[in-house]
Amino acid sequence: MVKFQTMTIKIIFILGFTSILIVSSQSQAPPMLENHFEWCINVTKVDRTIALKARSHDLSFIDHKGNCFLYCICSGVGFCDKDLKLVTKFLEQGTDIDKEKIRNAGEKCNQISTEDECDTVFERFKCFFDHVPETPVH
Numbered sequence: 001m002v003k004f005q006t007m008t009i010k011i012i013f014i015l016g017f018t019s020i021l022i023v024s025s026q027s028q029a030p031p032m033l034e035n036h037f038e039w040c041i042n043v044t045k046v047d048r049t050i051a052l053k054a055r056s057h058d059l060s061f062i063d064h065k066g067n068c069f070l071y072c073i074c075s076g077v078g079f080c081d082k083d084l085k086l087v088t089k090f091l092e093q094g095t096d097i098d099k100e101k102i103r104n105a106g107e108k109c110n111q112i113s114t115e116d117e118c119d120t121v122f123e124r125f126k127c128f129f130d131h132v133p134e135t136p137v138h
């Protein structure tokens with residue numbers, strides 16, 4: 001009987017621990033940028049050349065799929081909040097750029113709005129990189 005109870009306790013412990021691991025893995029941060037980069041290329045069907053330009057902050061392209069690629073990255077990785085506003089706190093990480101400059105650019109650029117969410121994100125990023133061109137490539 002004692003052996004059965006010990007085995008039952010072990011099984012309950014293992015099931016509980018496994019449940020905790022499953023729940024915690026589902027609530028992790030968004031996928032790594034590199035994985036999300038590839039995923040967004042596949043979802044938006046954007047030309048890889050345009051995606052690479054966007055990644056290096058070269059927004060000289062005119063391509064709606066490219067704009068939607070930025071939307072996908074922005075919303076999926078955390079560069080934007082649920083309202084598609086640039087999250088300046090995230091953009092401040094890993095840089096020596098004056099935080100005030102980043103916040104001011106974010107406030108100004110987050111006022112931009114278009115009828116299309118992809119275009120809105122594109123215009124906000126374009127504005128931000130115009131104001132803070134030294135932003136590091138992520």
